C-alpha cells in the first residue's frame with residue numbers, strides 16, 4: 001500500500017514539477033543538488049539501522065531512495081529528506097537510528113513485521129494531510145493513532161516486499177486486489193495481537209511463496225511473549241478492543257486506498273498531458289522515442305514511449321514515469337493515419353518497423369468516476385447507515401459495531417441505589433423475587449442441596465406498575481451489576497444484528513457474573529413465533545433474535561450466576577418456549593395496586609416532598625381517590641402536586657394541591673378558553689344534573705363526588721364523577737343496571753327538559769351498549785342466551801355464532817338497554833324538580849361537590865361505604881376530585897367482572 005501512497009506523493013511532486021516546467025521550458029536537463037549524495041547515504045544508513053537483517057531489501061531501498069532523492073533534487077527549494085533533518089541540528093540521525101535499532105527506546109517488532117522506510121512514511125504522512133481535511137476531528141484522531149501505530153509496529157514483510165516490487169509500476173486490478181488483501185490481513189493480525197492471539201499465528205509470511213521468514217525485526221521469543229501478555233492484560237480492561245482496533249486500522253487503510261484510487265481517477269493531469277501533433281512529431285516521433293500509439297475514443301491518441309530511451313534523453317521529464325502518457329487530438333482517424341504514414345515515410349522508417357497503432361476505448365478519469373458512481377454511492381450509503389446505526393452506541397464502530405449490545409450497565413456500587421423498601425405494595429412479587437436475591441448472594445446454599453438455580457423470571461403487568469423498579473431493586477439488594485436493555489433495541493433492519501446483540505449482551509454478562517440482565521418489553525422480540533407472521537409472512541429477524549435468547553439461556557451452566565429478568569405488558573403473546581422451565585422459570589404477575597398498595601406507594605413518594613399534612617390521613621384519602629392508578633400514575637400525581645404548590649409559592653404541598661393534581665391527571669387540563677353559549681351551557685347543566693340525580697337516588701350507583709360543567713381535556717363539556725366503593729372486582733346485575741341507568745341519565749334529562757335532544761350523549765350510549773353486550777355475550781346475564789362466552793376478536797371475519805344467535809344477542813342487548821332506560825326515565829320523571837334545582841345551581845356555580853348536593857337534596861337515602869365516609873363523609877375537606885373517566889360526561893364503566 002505504501003508504494004501506492006508513495007506514488008501519490010511522487011505523482012504530486014511530478015505534477016508540481018511538470019507545472020513548473022510548463023511555465024518555464026519543458027523537458028530541460030537538470031543539475032542535481034550537491035546535497036544528493038549525502039542524502040542517499042543517510043537513506044541507506046536508516047534502512048540498515050532499522051532493518052538489520054534485511055540484506056535482500058537493502059538494495060531496493062537504496063535504489064528507491066536515490067530515485068526519489070534524484071527527483072527531489074530538481075526542486076529549487078529543497079526540504080531535507082526524511083532522515084536528514086537532524087543533520088543540520090548537529091544530531092546525527094545515524095546515531096539516532098542506531099539507538100532505535102538497539103531497541104533501547106522502541107519496542108521490538110513483532111514477528112513477520114518490518115519498519116517502513118522513511119520515504120513511505122513521508123508519503124503516507126502527505127496523503128494523510130490531504131485526507132484529514134475532509135474528516136471530522138474524531139476520525140482524524142483515529143487515523144493519526146493508526147498511523148503512529150504503523151510507524152511504531154511496522155508493516156508485514158510481505159506487504160513491504162510487495163510495495164517494493166510494485167514501486168513505480170501502474171496499478172492493475174490484480175495489484176489492487178493483492179494490496180487490499182495484504183492490508184486487511186495486516187489489520188486482522190494487528191487485532192489478533194491485541195487480543196493476545198498473535199502468539200498463535202503471527203507469521204505474515206505464511207502465504208509468501210518466497211518465504212522470507214525470520215526476517216527483519218523478529219523479536220526474541222521472550223520479548224514477544226511479554227508483549228502479548230501485556231496486551232492480554234489491557235484487553236481484559238477493554239473487552240472490545242478487537243473491534244475497535246480492527247476497524248480503526250482498516251478504516252484508515254481503506255480510506256487511504258480509496259482516496260488514492262479517486263485521486264488517480266479524478267486528477268488526470270497527474271498522469272497525462274495533452275500536446276499538439278506537431279510537438280508529438282518533433283519531440284518524440286522524429287527522435288524515435290515512440291513505442292506505440294493508441295487511438296482512443298473521443299478523438300485522442302495516447303503516446304507510449306520507450307521509457308529507457310526517453311529517460312536518457314529527457315531525464316527530468318514526467319514521461320519517464322510509467323503511468324504518464326502524452327495525448328494529442330486528431331480530426332479523424334483516416335487523416336491521422338495518413339499523416340502518420342507521411343511522417344514515417346519522411347523519416348525513412350521501414351515498413352517492418354512502423355509504429356504500431358492500436359484502437360481502444362479508454363475512459364478518462366471523470367468518465368470512470370461516473371461509471372463507478374453507483375458503486376461508490378452504495379458503499380458510501382452503507383458506511384453512512386452503519387455510522388448512524390452505531391452513533392447511539394458511541395464510537396466509530398462502523399458496520400461491525402452494529403452487532404454490539406446496546407444494554408446499559410448500571411454499577412451496583414454507584415448506580416443501582418434502589419432497594420426493596422422503595423418498591424411499595426407488591427409483597428407477593430417481592431417475596432418471589434427475593435429468592436433470586438438469595439441465589440445471587442449465597443449460591444452455595446442452593447447448590448449444596450443439588451437445587452438448580454432459576455434462570456430467570458418474567459415480570460408481567462400493565463404499564464407503570466413497577467416492573468423495572470422491581471428488577472432494579474433486585475440488583476440493588478443483591479449488590480450485583482445490572483444490565484438493562486429494551487427488547488426493541490435488538491430489532492434492526494439488518495438481519496442477524498438482533499441475534500448478534502443478544503450474543504454480545506450475554507457475553508458481557510458472563511464476564512460480569514454474578515449479575516442481572518433485565519430485558520424490558522420483551523414482547524418486542526419474544527412474540528409467539530407462529531403468530532408473529534401476520535400478513536406479510538414470518539419475521540425472520542425477530543425469530544432469529546428470539547432463538548438466540550433461547551440458546552443463550554440454555555447455554556448457562558448451572559453455576560453461572562446470571563439471572564435474566566424480563567418485563568412485558570403482554571404475557572399472553574409470548575412464545576411458549578420462553579416460558580418453559582429452564583428459561584424464564586418464574587412468572588411474576590404485577591397488577592395495578594390495591595387500595596392498600598396505593599397507600600404504601602403514596603407513602604414512598606410522599607417522603608420525597610415537603611408536606612405538613614397528616615400522612616396517614618393523606619395517603620388514605622389519596623388512595624381512595626385514585627382507583628385504577630398504577631405506581632407510575634401515583635408518582636406522577638405526587639410530583640404534579642409539588643409542581644402546583646411550587647407554582648403558587650406555597651410553603652408545603654397541601655391536600656388541595658394533591659387533589660388538583662389528581663384531577664388534572666384524570667380529566668386533563670381545564671379548558672378555560674372554551675366559552676359555551678348560554679343555551680349550550682344550560683343543556684350541559686341539565687345533562688349533568690340528570691347524571692347527578694341518578695347517582696344520588698339509585699341504591700347501587702357509585703357515590704357521587706362531584707359534578708361540573710367546566711370543560712376539561714378533549715371534548716368533555718362537563719362531567720359527573722363518582723367514587724366506586726373501593727376496588728371493584730365483581731359487579732352484580734343490580735349494580736350494572738343502576739350504572740347503565742345512571743349513564744343514560746344525561747339524555748333522559750335532556751328529553752324531559754328540552755324540546756329536542758343533542759349529540760352530547762353519544763359516548764354514554766357507547767358505554768351502555770358495551771356494558772349490555774358484555775352482560776349478554778361474556779357474563780352470562782341473559783336468560784335467553786344462557787351461560788355462553790363469545791370472544792370478540794376483531795380480526796375474525798366470521799362470527800363465532802349462528803345467525804339466529806346473533807339475532808338473539810341483538811334482541812337481548814336491546815332489552816337490557818331498554819330496561820335501563822325505563823328505570824332511568826321513571827326516576828328522573830319523579831325527580832324532575834330536583835334536576836331543575838341542581839342544574840340551576842350548577843349554572844350559577846359551575847361545580848358542585850358532595851356537600852352542595854347534601855345542601856340541595858338532603859342526605860343520600862342509602863348507607864355509603866365505610867372508606868368513603870371515613871375520607872369523604874365529613875364536610876371539612878375541599879371538593880374531592882373526579883373518578884377516572886375517558887374524558888366523558890358520564891361515569892366510567894367497570895373492568896370485566898371475573
Ligand SMILES: Nc1ncnc2c1ncn2[C@@H]1O[C@H](COP(=O)(O)OP(=O)(O)OP(=O)(O)O)[C@@H](O)[C@H]1O
Nearest residue numbers: 422423424463464465466467468469601631632635
Ligand atoms: N410499587 C411501586 N412503588 C414505588 N414506586 C413505583 C411502584 N411502581 C411504580 N412506581 C413508580 O413508577 C415509575 C415507573 O415504574 P416502572 O418503570 O418500574 O414501570 P414498568 O412496569 O416497568 O412500566 P413499563 O411496563 O411501561 O415499562 C417508577 O420509577 C416509580 O417511580
